[in-house]
Amino acid sequence: MTDLPAVFRSAYGAAPTGVWAAPGRVNLIGEHTDYNDGFVLPLAIPYTARAAARRRDDGVLRLHSEQGDGAVTELRVDELAPGTVTGWAQYPAGVVWALREAGHEVGGADFCFDSDVPVGAGLSSSAALECVVAAAYRDLYDLRLDAAELALLAQRAENAFAGVPCGVMDQMASTACAEGGALFLDTRDLSSRQVPLDLAGQGLRLLVIDTRVKHDLGDGAYAELRAGCERAAALLGLPALRDLDLAGLPAALDRLPAELRPLVRHVVTENLRVEQAVAHLDAGELAAIGPILTAGHASLRDDYRVSCPETDLAASAAVEAGALGARMTGGGFGGSVLALVEAEALPQVAAAVTTAFAQAGYATPRTFPVTPAAGARRLA
Ligand code: GLA
Secondary structure, three states: OOOHHHHHHHHHOOOOOEEEEEEEEEEOOOOOOHHHOOEEOEEEEEEEEEEEEEEEOOOEEEEEEOOOOOOOEEEEHHHOOOOOOOHHHHHHHHHHHHHHHOOOOOOEEEEEEEEOOOOOOOOOHHHHHHHHHHHHHHHHOOOOOOHHHHHHHHHHHHHHHOOOOOOOHHHHHHHHOOOOEEEEEEOOOOEEEEEEOOOHHHOEEEEEEEOOOOOOHHHOHHHHHHHHHHHHHHHOOOOOHHHOOOOOHHHHHHOOOHHHHHHHHHHHHHHHHHHHHHHHHHOOOHHHHHHHHHHHHHHHHHHHOOOOHHHHHHHHHHHHOOOOEEEEEOOOOOOEEEEEEEHHHHHHHHHHHHHHHHHHOOOOOEEEEEOOEOOOEEOO
């Protein structure tokens, strides 16, 4: 792992005040529900964006990334505005902008970043970067901000500064998750609780299959789906699709234009799947969520239509090879699949997916297990 304080010293000629980390995430279940005021159940993964940072009092923000081109991006915090920064630097700059927009009197800072969260894999590398900056600024400027407030600032950066209309799940996962559990989050009021996820104790593993199909939320499809859900809720006279339950679904579908029906069906059934999964996890029945994950994938494939041939193949090949359940995780259009597998079946499931990809002529997927890790924190 990169010695970030050393990188910082050589970039800026002084020691950093501290080092912070914020994780990427996988979502166990509850996809495309967060912008419908619904339920989600993500866990933080042991891959993080890390930042060494030091406060500056001259209003200058300097950003260097080990994943960048080696250059230092230099900005003035009082000149930050949406559209003024491009590339990866818009995520950290956006957080500083969002803090100032929210009335926090923060100035500049020097940052060096390093991240091992895979980019474009649907594992929230940008949320990790935003959240590590939010956590560092909280400490550097003595701000009293809790995990939910940090997440909302990070989401604001992504929505209004980077122009990606995402919900709040990824940022909440990155700030509020705790080791050993998943975060059962109600995105309406951001109330949350940890749900135990004792994979090791039950002889289970969570396997991530990164299809290597680049997922990009900025391409308009995500925004269209979100708009479709909002239109459906408005037509039904509801604040959000979260307010529709299974009993009311058939009558509601009758009142909607055909193109909106599958979206609504997905959101209503997906919220239910989250509640069912949480009930099993609370009862210690981890293996029982397998079929719920697989049903979630079918709903995203057939109703929400955000899967792609590669994620469909990864999910089906995993289940055929013995996984208890599998589904795409994150926004879709590529990205990663998550499979719940018995520990001893892990090699065979990973090998079966890799073989299926080779036979289909797809690029070799990256497969790796994940365990529920901690949310954003100060390391040093
Ligand atoms: C992306 C967004 C999240 C959420 C998921 C779909 O990851 O950033 O807010 O909407 O897609 O569940």
